[in-house]
Amino acid sequence: MPGTRLTRVLAQMGAGVTGWYRDPIPPGGRKRPGPPPAEFRGRYNTKRPHWALLPTIGGDPVTPEDVYARGVAIQIPRWQAWAKSAKAHLDRLLAAEERAVS
Secondary structure (H helix, E strand, O other): OOOOHHHHHHHHHOOOOOOOOOOOOOHHHOOOOOOOHHHHHHHHHHOOOOOOOOEOOOOOOOOHHHHHOOOOOEOOOOOOHHHHHHHHHHHHHHHHHHHHHO
């Protein structure tokens, strides 16, 4: 059965698995429409590190779940000057509020 080079290599390796799916390639090499939305979201948010989510302490990128559920602090990407400006403004407002309360 003809297929892409990657499909043939994986078949020779005994994997028989490509892309987001764990099940074998369908007969005739038909293309799948893509993973179900819930499965995609689960993998994207819990297993796939995102290049823009770099921890402040350094190291490898983390997943969205690490940031939003576990509270891992991240660096703001260099290309997001607007976000840095907004964070500085928020920090000033919070500091002023703390001074007013105390």
